[in-house]
Amino acid sequence: MSAPLTRRERLVLAIAVLASFVAFLDGTIVNVALPAIRDELGGGLVTQQWVVDAYLITLGALILLAGSVSDAYGRVLVMRIGLIGFAAASIAIAAAPDPLVLIIARAAQGAAGAFLVPSSLALITSTFRGAAQGRAIGIWTAMTTGAMVAGPLIGGLFVDLLSWRLAFLINVVPIGITLWLLVRLDAREVRRPDAAIDWLGAALCTLGLGGTVFALIEQPNLGWQHPGIWIPLVLGLTLFTLFLLRQRTTRSPILPLDLFRARNFWTGNVATTFVYAALALNGFVVAVYLQQGAGLSATLAGLAALPITIMMILLSSAAGTLAGKWGPRLFMTVGPLIMAGGSLLLLSVAEDFNYFTQVLPGLLVFGLGLAITVSPLTSAILGAIEPERSGIASATNNAISRVAGLLVIAMLAAILGGALDLDGFHRAAIVTAALMAIGGVVSLFGIRNPRREESSSPASAARGGPTG
Template identity: 75%
Template sequence: MATTQRYVLWIAVLASFVAFLDGTIVNVALPAISDELGGGIRTQQWVVDAYLITLGALILVAGSVSDAYGRVLVLRIGLIGFAVASLAIAAAPTAEFLIVARAVQGAAGAFLVPSSLALITSNFSGPAQSRAIGIWTAMTTSAMIVGPLLGGILVDFASWRWAFLINVVPIGVTLVLLARGGFRDTRHQDASIDWLGAVLCTLGLGGMVYALIEQPNQGWASPGIWIPLVLGALLFLTFVMRQRTVRHPILPLDLFRARNFRMGNIATTFIYGALALNGLVVVVYLQEGAGLPATLAGLASLPMTILMILFSSRVGALSGRWGPRFFMTIGPITMGVGALLLLTVGSDFSYWWQVLPSMIVMGAGLALTVAPLTSAILGAIEPERSGIASAVNNAVARVAGLIAIALLASIVGGTLDLEGFHRAAIVTAVLMIAGGITSFVGIRNPDRALYPPAEPA
């Protein structure tokens, strides 16, 4: 690699690592946050969903913004915004202040991952680009291991506030590399940003999520619930309708004409909604219900991450030969079985016999699912539109997690006790199995003639 390319790769890795690190740390810190700032499960829901609302809405517009104002400038603004929001979260005096800061952090985070990948694709080509993306994937995936461990240690031995301050270190290093790299921005003169669409999407999602989170406390008959629910739904519908006529849509609806893209995103909704629900419930219950320290609770799902890292690339290669349908069917159903194994968790708690088997089975299912799902969705769209196709799928996954977390109180019955934990496990299993069935019914393998014959084992 040339010196400039090394700078680009490290900048891309560090900028994305920040966003992935924060996403894995926050779940570990939730019990400590609600203990100090109050609000119980409602505070925990909003801490997660405030971030996901702005992230899910603005990640669609990130590509347009970087084209209009330059990728380096947008990445620098995203990094500074993320750092300022992290400092505000660490200093939050109330739950309400923290939630607003998390929304700002999500808005900044929306520009980190797309801008990072755009830097790689614009500075690498051919085999070097594939290698760079492979390095980026491996390094950013490591945040799934580092985040829970680091977050747990900081919560147990310092404070949950330090878990957010840790973001400032890689952000500072990335800003230094950006300054020393001597990069010049390239802008598209005809680029246009649908700011109105972004506002409609954000307010629409926000209204619906507010109603879903607050409904268990006020009831569906309360005007404070059904009014924001209806208004949010109307605003989001207006956003979708606008995307059909606006010159530069942030959600190109014509992408959904491709069968595998359409059905793959429906499967994504089920699968990633289930993953978000399971990820939060397990780490919070292990602390509040089973009494584990934050460090051990954060490490509980480590087998899932390890299995995905070890086998997802091999599964991706097999999917490239045999097609994604089989893997997208078996993988989510396997994860559903793993979720049902959590029903063995009882008042006489044992991680090794009650939780670890579930994590292993779910990890195997996750390894079978992720790469084929991604290839099926992106493979359905022409290569020159793969960037926006990836952004749409990422946004779908984020919004699915957003809605799943918003429904948490309704799913667990208001309290994340043992009974609520079992309810969440059942809902997770149902969503996973629904994702597998959707894939079986809806996904089509490309022509087998496109695949080389499988080599003998």
């Protein structure tokens, strides 16, 4: 039986959950709000892609910088910066008069969100040890991933009953509560006096991703031969390559490549790439198609994802605890394969639409697989790295997951065949299933469970291993 949490542990967990809740909630509310944004501001599919990807570009690029800043200058300071910046960007989104301002504000919001997730997980991994860490990450996963999936429901209610603009202001309450709890925590920050931040590397990463994504999104409109496509693509790939090369030589890299020497870390991040690309694709396509294709209201489209939320809340903590005892490999293999099966069940969606027979079974299976996967995946990756580097390890994993989603949304037109009609929906389901299956196979052959005697030893606890 697990020991009860101390007051400090409960406070740390509450802060970590609320801070990440803010970023995940707004990151998914946008999916169900996209049709309303299109109707009011115009722009079609390309604008919808940019509203999603502007957030993911800055989040994916700057989360690496935030991880370094978190380890160097303190997790609480980084979290405060992120919370205040996120609130300001949310207000700008709610007031946006046109697509350009909205996209710029979403990019600013992603930049602020980059400071929330790595500092949240770093607080957990520096506070909890052994099996307790797996349990804490399981609770964090249940709540934050639940927020990620509940976002469409909350957004749908605001879109139908009030305005899509107000949906982006609901995070004011959790931001205020989190800032108050940070004062009560009275944490002693651990800071490195010799800290140096690779600002040039951050710029190379951001511009590299931005140029590449711009080319992928705009290519269907202009074609590969257009200078406005191939020039940003070449520049983007070149800058991102320079970023990777710089990380090998700079004294204080924001992406320490030596992290990838740990087998579970690099293998887990490969699995993350496929799993989170599939999650981003599924979240976008289901939320938008149920409104634009099946004719559901925004609220009903949000309610459609509720079974996944329930599965996450009920099962994620248990999955994290069991993975702490038995190791993550089985969960990281079986979970994505189950999600692949759930995606294929969505192929039953037809012109004569029926949610309960065509969509609900697939979402239930998908939710089961997601609950089995996410917490063990997080534990395996962070448990492979020593606790004092947990900030950058968490940031790296989160950056990879966001960039995976960023790229798959950028390639949306190619995946759908140009339009999000029924055929496009079916193509997206097949691609989602394929990505999930690859993630499961990577985990099967790549992830190693810690030996039982190692996982229960003091050395293992010092490394922050999730098993006990």
